[in-house]
Amino acid sequence: MYVEIKNLSKTFGNFTALDDISVSIEKGTLVGLLGPSGSGKTTILRSIAGLETPDSGDIFIDGKRINDTPAGKRGIGFVFQNYALFRYMTVYDNIAFGLKVQKRDKKYINERVRELISLIGLDGLSGRYPHQLSGGQKQRVAFARALAPNPHLLLLDEPFAAIDAKVRKELRTWLRETISKVGITSIFVTHDQEEAIEVSDRIVLTNQGKIEQVGSPLELYRKPATPFAAKFIGEGTTITGYFQLKGFSQEQGYESALIRPEFTQVFKQGKSLYPHMTNCGVVQSSFFRGNSQELHIDVQGIRIIADYSLEEEAFQIGEPVDVIVSRLFLLGDDQVLAVENQNLKNVNTVVI
Amino acid sequence: MSLLTFTRGEICAMNIVTTKLRRFAPRRKAHVIPGFGLSVGVTITLISLIVVIPLLSVLVALSGISWREFWGIVTDKMVLHAYQVSFVCSLIAAVVNCVFGLLLAWVLTRYKFPGRRILDGLIELPFALPTAVAGIALTTIYADQGWIGKIFAPLGIKISYTQVGITIALIFIGIPFVVRSVQPVLEKLDSQYEEAAQMLGASRVRTFFKVLMPELLPALLTGFGLAFSRGLGEYGSVVFIAGNIPYKTQIAPLLIMGKLEQFSYAGATSIALVMIVIAFILLFSINFIQSHMNKAAKNN
Amino acid sequence: MKRQIKANITKILLISTCVIFVGVMLVVPLASVIVYSLREGWQVLAKTVMDQYTIKALQLTLYAAAIAVVFNTVFGLFSSWAITKFRFKGKNFLSTLIDIPFAISPVIAGLIFILIFGRIGWAYDFFNSHDIKVVFAVPGIVLATIFVTFPFVSRELIPLMHAQGTDEEEAAALMGAKGLSVYRRVTLPHIKWGLLYGVILCTARALGEFGAVSVVSGKLRGKTNTLPLHVEQLFQEFHLTASFAAASILVVIAIIILILKNIVEYKGKKEDELHVR
Numbered sequence: 001m002y003v004e005i006k007n008l009s010k011t012f013g014n015f016t017a018l019d020d021i022s023v024s025i026e027k028g029t030l031v032g033l034l035g036p037s038g039s040g041k042t043t044i045l046r047s048i049a050g051l052e053t054p055d056s057g058d059i060f061i062d063g064k065r066i067n068d069t070p071a072g073k074r075g076i077g078f079v080f081q082n083y084a085l086f087r088y089m090t091v092y093d094n095i096a097f098g099l100k101v102q103k104r105d106k107k108y109i110n111e112r113v114r115e116l117i118s119l120i121g122l123d124g125l126s127g128r129y130p131h132q133l134s135g136g137q138k139q140r141v142a143f144a145r146a147l148a149p150n151p152h153l154l155l156l157d158e159p160f161a162a163i164d165a166k167v168r169k170e171l172r173t174w175l176r177e178t179i180s181k182v183g184i185t186s187i188f189v190t191h192d193q194e195e196a197i198e199v200s201d202r203i204v205l206t207n208q209g210k211i212e213q214v215g216s217p218l219e220l221y222r223k224p225a226t227p228f229a230a231k232f233i234g235e236g237t238t239i240t241g242y243f244q245l246k247g248f249s250q251e252q253g254y255e256s257a258l259i260r261p262e263f264t265q266v267f268k269q270g271k272s273l274y275p276h277m278t279n280c281g282v283v284q285s286s287f288f289r290g291n292s293q294e295l296h297i298d299v300q301g302i303r304i305i306a307d308y309s310l311e312e313e314a315f316q317i318g319e320p321v322d323v324i325v326s327r328l329f330l331l332g333d334d335q336v337l338a339v340e341n342q343n344l345k346n347v348n349t350v351v352i
Numbered sequence: 353m354s355l356l357t358f359t360r361g362e363i364c365a366m367n368i369v370t371t372k373l374r375r376f377a378p379r380r381k382a383h384v385i386p387g388f389g390l391s392v393g394v395t396i397t398l399i400s401l402i403v404v405i406p407l408l409s410v411l412v413a414l415s416g417i418s419w420r421e422f423w424g425i426v427t428d429k430m431v432l433h434a435y436q437v438s439f440v441c442s443l444i445a446a447v448v449n450c451v452f453g454l455l456l457a458w459v460l461t462r463y464k465f466p467g468r469r470i471l472d473g474l475i476e477l478p479f480a481l482p483t484a485v486a487g488i489a490l491t492t493i494y495a496d497q498g499w500i501g502k503i504f505a506p507l508g509i510k511i512s513y514t515q516v517g518i519t520i521a522l523i524f525i526g527i528p529f530v531v532r533s534v535q536p537v538l539e540k541l542d543s544q545y546e547e548a549a550q551m552l553g554a555s556r557v558r559t560f561f562k563v564l565m566p567e568l569l570p571a572l573l574t575g576f577g578l579a580f581s582r583g584l585g586e587y588g589s590v591v592f593i594a595g596n597i598p599y600k601t602q603i604a605p606l607l608i609m610g611k612l613e614q615f616s617y618a619g620a621t622s623i624a625l626v627m628i629v630i631a632f633i634l635l636f637s638i639n640f641i642q643s644h645m646n647k648a649a650k651n652n
Numbered sequence: 653m654k655r656q657i658k659a660n661i662t663k664i665l666l667i668s669t670c671v672i673f674v675g676v677m678l679v680v681p682l683a684s685v686i687v688y689s690l691r692e693g694w695q696v697l698a699k700t701v702m703d704q705y706t707i708k709a710l711q712l713t714l715y716a717a718a719i720a721v722v723f724n725t726v727f728g729l730f731s732s733w734a735i736t737k738f739r740f741k742g743k744n745f746l747s748t749l750i751d752i753p754f755a756i757s758p759v760i761a762g763l764i765f766i767l768i769f770g771r772i773g774w775a776y777d778f779f780n781s782h783d784i785k786v787v788f789a790v791p792g793i794v795l796a797t798i799f800v801t802f803p804f805v806s807r808e809l810i811p812l813m814h815a816q817g818t819d820e821e822e823a824a825a826l827m828g829a830k831g832l833s834v835y836r837r838v839t840l841p842h843i844k845w846g847l848l849y850g851v852i853l854c855t856a857r858a859l860g861e862f863g864a865v866s867v868v869s870g871k872l873r874g875k876t877n878t879l880p881l882h883v884e885q886l887f888q889e890f891h892l893t894a895s896f897a898a899a900s901i902l903v904v905i906a907i908i909i910l911i912l913k914n915i916v917e918y919k920g921k922k923e924d925e926l927h928v929r
Contacts, residue, residue, distance in 0.1 A: 051384050051822060071384045072828035084819035087927040088841035097837070098827035131927055149827060383738055385821045386831035391734035398727045399749050402802055406764040407752070412774055413767040452673050459670045463663055471671065473914045477678045479853065480906040480913070482860025484880035485899040488887045489681040492688060492896075499684060500676070524677055585757025587863030588880070592887065605759040605863065612763065612867060617772050624760045631755040639748055 001060075002027035002185055003048065003153065008057030010043050017043040018054065019209035025187065025202075030179055032200030033189045036232075039206040041189045045155050048187070049078050061153060077146030077184075079156040083138045085130040091117070091141050092126040098149035116144040119178065136167040143175070147182065154179070156188035160195060172199055193233050197221070205229055223338065227258075227331040236260040238331070239302050245325050247277050247341035254330035254337060264306040265324045266295060268313070272322035277343045281323045283315045299323055410628065413621045425622040430598055431607060435626070438604040441515055442583030445522035446530075449579045450572055452523075453530025460531070461538040475531050478524055483588025490521050491592040513595035518603060521590045526579030533575030534568055541567055570645040577638040581631060685903045689896035700897035708874045709882040710901065712790065716865075716878065717858035720797040724854050728805025728847075733835075735806075736813035737821060747810070753802040761799045762867025765792055788870030793878060796864035801857045808850030809843055816842050845920030852916060856909045860902065 001024035010018040018040045025031050033041040046052040048059055050071030058065055066074050086094050095116055099109045117126050120140035130138055139159065146154060159175065160168045176199050179186050190196050196203050197217040205212040205220060205228075212232075213225040224230035231238065242257035243250040272278040281299035286308075288294075293308045295315060304323060308315065315321065326344055330337040414422065425431065460472050478486065493499045494511040501511055511517045541564070587605045594601040596610070604627055611620035689697050700706060735747050753761065768775050769786035779786055786792045816839075824834045840847075862880040869876045871885065879902060886895035 049826060051826070071826050076826070078823065078826050080819055080823060082819065084823040086820050086824070086838055089837075097824065097829070101824075101827050101829045101833065129927065145823075145827075384825045385737045385818060386825060386834060387733060388738050388740075390831075391730045392738070392740065394730040395727070395734045395746065398731075399746065402727075402799055403749055403752050406768060406799065409764050409767040409774065413772070452670075455666060456670050456673070459666050463667060465667055467671075469914075471674055473910060474674055474678055476910060476913065477682060477906070480856045480860075480910045481682065482862060482880045482883075482899075482902045482906065484860070484862040484883050485685060485902050485906075486681060487862075488883060488895060488899060489684045489688075492892070493680060493684045499680065520677075524681065527677065581755055585755075585760070587757060587759050587866070588860075591863075592884075605757045608757075608759050608763060609867070612766070617767070617770075620763055621767065624757075624763050627757055627760060631757070632752075635748065635751060635755040639751075 001025065002062060003187070004058075004060040005044065005048070006058045006060070008044070008047060008054050008059070010040075010047065010052065010054045016209045018047075018057075021057070021206075021209070021211055023204055023211055023214060025185065025204075027185050028183060029185060029201040030176065030199065031187045032196035032203045033187060033206060034193060034196040034200075034203050034232075035191065035206035035212075037191055038208075040209040041191075041204075041206045042157060044204075044206070045157055045187060045189050048153075049076055049155050050074055051078075075149075075152045077149070077151035077154045079139075079142045079146045079154070079159055081158040082162055083130070083142040085138055085142055085145070087130050090127050090129055091122060091133070094130070094141055095145045095148050097145065102149055112148060116148055119147075119182075120144045134167075135163045136171050139163060139171060140174075143178075147184070152185065154184050154186040156186065158189055158191070160190070160192075168195075175199065197233070205232065207232075224329060224336050226334060227336055230258045230329045230331065230336050234260055235305070236329075237303060237305050239304070241302055242328055242330070244300055244302065245328075246279050247325065247343040248328060248339065249342070251330055251337060251339070253332050256331050258329040258331055258336075259304060259325065260327075260329075261294070261305050261307040263325055263327045264304055265326070266297065266306045266308050266315075267322040267324070268315075269320045269322055272324060274324065274343070277324050277341060278322045279325070281321050283317055283319045283321055285317060286315060295321075297321060297323055407628070410621055410625055413617065414625060417618045417622070421618065422622050422625075425619050426626050430602070431604075431623060433599050434602045434604045434607040437515060437518070437600075437602065438584050441518045441522055441603070442580050445519050445526055445583050446576050446580040448519075448523050449526045449530045450576050453527055453575055453579075454534055454568070454572060456527075456531045457534040457538050461535060475528050477528075478526075478589075479528055483525070483586070484592075486524060486589040487521065487592040490517070490524060490589065494520065494593065512593050513597065513601060515601060517593040517595075518590050518601060521593050522579075522583040522586060525586050525589050526583055529578040529582065530572070530575035533571045533578065537568055537571040570641050573641050574638055574645070577634055577641070581634040581638070584627065584630065584634075682903060685896055685899050689893065689900040691896075692893045696893055697897045697900065700894040701901060703894075705873050705877070706879070706882060706898050706901070709877045709879045709898075712793070712877065713859055713879040716790070716794045716797045717855060719794050720801050720858040721851060721854050723798050724801055725805050725847075725851055727802065728809055728850060731806045732809035732813050732843075733839075735810055736816075737818050750803050750806055753799050754807075758796075758800055758861065758863025759867055761864035762796050765795050765799070765868050787868050788872075789876060792868035793865050793876060796868045797858050797861050800861050800864050801854045804854035804857060805847065805850035808846050808853065812843055812846040813839070845916055845923060849913065849916045849920060852909055852913050856906065856913075859905060859909075 003025040005021060005023050008018050008021045009016075017038075021040070021044065023044075033044055035041045043052055047054050048061075050066075050069070054067075059067055061074070061076075086097065089097065092113055095113045096109050099112060104112075113126070117123060120143060122137060122140060122144075125133070125137070130141070133141065139162075143156075143159075160171060163171060172195060188199070190199075197220075200217060202215065203217055203220050204214050207228050213220055213229045215223075215225075217233075220229060220233045224233060230236070236258045238256050238258055240256045242248055242259075248257075267278075269280075279299045281297040281304065283295055284298050284303075285296045286293055289307070291310070293310055293314065295306045295308050297304045297306060304325070306323070324341070326341050328339050330339055456471075456475065460468065460475075491498075491512050494501045494517055496502070496505040496510065496512070498512070504511060509516075511520065585605060587609075590603060591606060591609075594603055594606060596602055596606050602610075604623060608620045608623050608627075611617075611623065731746075731750060735743060766787055767773050769779060769792065770776060773787075784791070786795070820838050821834050824838045829837070860880060861878075862884070865878055866881060866884070869878065869881055871877055871881055873882075873885070877885065879898060883895050883899045883902070886892075886898060
């Protein structure tokens with residue numbers, strides 16, 4: 001393991017930011033620290049960087065305990081949330097700063113800075129000051145500045161938070177590609193699940209100072225370990241009385257269930273092929289979602305959200321529909337149980 | 353210094369204590385930015401040397417006299433009267449400064465006119481002009497034969513060597529405080545704010561008092577507090593124009609000066625202590641208003 | 653149309669009120685110093701200005717101001733760094749302590765040094781035995797000047813550095829930059845105009861300090877008389893023209909300071925608008 005965090009705790013006054021956290025990160029991966037605000041994700045990042053001193057616990061990088069190594073000597077590159085570019089330095093000087101501190105020779109600095117400027121695609125803008133750059137460009141400069149001294153580890157604090165939505169998507173792809181090109185182990189913090197899923201190799205999901213789950217985005221999506229993980233990743237509505245849905249029965253210790261839009265199928269009344277699995281519902285409202293239609297359906301008092309292709313004939317509000325639910329995540333106190341529709345198992349020979 | 357010599361045993365004992373403490377105390381806080389120890393150390397040392405120790409000397413000096421003596425000095429009729437003159441003149445001056453300070457800040461931020469920058473630059477004249485120079489200049493022009501005193505003398509109004517003169521000197525010295533407190537707030541206050549109120553049909557006067565005033569009040573209060581506090585302590589610009597007539601134009605700082613000239617240190621120090629306490633109350637009130645202002649600004 | 657005229661009248665009325673107020677309250681006193689000092693002609697003015705006591709007083713004033721400004725600039729740099737770049741217990745208290753000299757009457761500022769170093773002071777014996785005279789001598793004047801102008805530089809720097817935050821310094825430190833290097837390359841460019849502004853204000857106040865210095869000086873002509881004290885003495889002795897002549901030196905300095913101050917303020921504002929957005 002490249003980065004190892006063992007039993008890390010940190011309190012601010014009487015607020016517990018980190019509660020005995022342990023996590024390890026493999027070399028060469030891009031890890032997303034995901035969680036709601038106040039969940040401790042930023043504290044983990046700042047502790048690794050040395051910007052925050054944990055109350056207890058150890059941090060290892062490449063097998064070396066770095067708790068007592070000063071922040072500036074940890075060999076870490078840090079990209080700040082609001083970039084923290086040096087406002088009185090040009091793009092060139094910003095990127096060169098770390099190298100100048102290391103007292104590298106001028107020729108090397110010049111080469112390295114040019115190389116990075118072309119990596120971030122800002123050729124020709126090296127003489128500009130931060131205020132002359134757009135948000136996305138500033139972000140790229142901050143990234144290059146962190147990379148310049150060849151760190152072993154790159155940390156990014158909410159790298160896309162300050163950028164407007166349109167540029168954000170583009171920058172995400174760019175960052176992912178560039179990091180894999182450079183091949184540096186990276187950890188970034190985000191509160192946006194979509195961002196974490198899209199960018200990271202692995203996600204560390206935090207909540208209330210604890211780690212809920214660690215895994216690949218797909219694992220987190222398919223096999224949420226905790227009710228929090230199930231609710232935080234992906235879309236879905238929590239329902240009670242899930243056992244009233246056809247094909248499901250009550251399980252001991254699971255009071256409610258999470259249902260995702262992609263677990264449900266909606267048909268015009270009478271068009272369902274499997275009457276023994278079909279629940280009757282009424283369309284309550286529908287929203288145009290750009291690439292699909294979102295339906296809110298009342299099934300015997302249970303409110304279900306489903307996506308419906310725009311290619312199909314649209315539903316009217318108040319229209320009775322057939323609804324098939326294929327899977328559910330049953331939510332316990334601490335655990336999640338994924339259950340398939342029992343009736344669906346019996347007909348798995350039929351290809352839908 | 354003898355205070356700082358320890359025996360070897362004592363040092364050993366201290367080491368044990370500190371290592372023990374270190375084990376139980378939370379780990380040293382991370383200061384990523386360098387220079388914490390040095391900058392805090394220098395700051396505390398210099399504040400102690402220049403401000404704290406000298407001020408504590410007032411208490412040391414007063415430890416020699418009894419409470420009754422102290423009370424006797426500070427409630428002496430002449431002393432009380434001097435406080436009263438200081439207080440009333442400073443208060444009137446601060447109120448006048450609030451009116452004109454607000455007006456000046458308004459005109460300087462909302463109107464563009466030739467000479468605006470010069471007018472703006474002149475506001476700080478009382479900060480830049482040595483108080484003694486202001487003092488002799490004001491005394492001379494407000495004296496009976498002076499440029500302005502001449503106008504009022506035939507009407508039987510004397511300005512120099514009266515409380516009116518003191519107040520004028522304090523207006524002079526206090527005006528920048530109010531303007532410079534209010535001006536930045538007015539600058540930040542978007543004119544859209546007023547426009548919005550006017551779109552809703554509010555009259556100009558109503559807009560001013562209902563919409564702008566609440567926003568400006570903390571800054572105005574700060575300016576008032578600063579001007580008032582400066583007025584209470586002011587010496588250079590009032591000493592000449594006051595004339596130091598007991599029961600008439602004797603102000604508190606002049607009284608301290610008088611006691612010192614008579615080598616009545618207990619008297620001077622007692623009066624000073626009362627003024628220091630008042631100054632502290634004002635200082636804390638101003639800081640309180642300002643921290644509230646910052647909080648309000650953050651909430652927006 | 654009618655509304656526009658009304659607004660214009662208000663505008664003109666308000667502006668004229670302000671101009672009259674500033675004129676009568678601020679400009680007339682300033683002008684009077686120049687006029688009165690020239691009342692008996694250039695020669696008298698020149699004679700007073702070139703008078704050896706005036707020159708000695710000016711020298712002492714500049715000397716005390718120079719020390720106070722250097723001292724308080726050093727203090728301002730350290731204290732603003734401590735207060736804006738770190739979080740620690742007692743920070744607010746410390747920052748209130750810095751303000752105290754602003755709140756206290758200059759006369760009391762002088763008095764406290766008499767209470768330490770004067771004949772009745774607790775440190776008198778020590779200094780007397782080493783033959784050092786503090787009160788009624790130059791060191792006392794310097795000390796009183798330092799006290800009175802103590803907060804100027806730090807009060808300018810603290811809000812400025814507070815607004816700037818700590819991100820850039822943290823970023824620099826994370827890259828391994830040492831303290832001085834962080835200060836010189838990252839912080840100083842931000843605060844240079846503010847620093848200069850603080851130094852100018854500090855200089856103005858130090859040159860003009862009267863109350864505190866008046867208490868500790870002893871007012872020995874040619875020895876412990878600063879220029880403002882010299883002005884006072886001439887005035888009290890009814891040498892009005894001479895007094896105003898000596899004062900005119902201070903006025904000229906004040907005007908220069910005022911102009912410098914405005915230039916610095918303007919430059920700082922312009923740069924600020926450029927880089928901080």
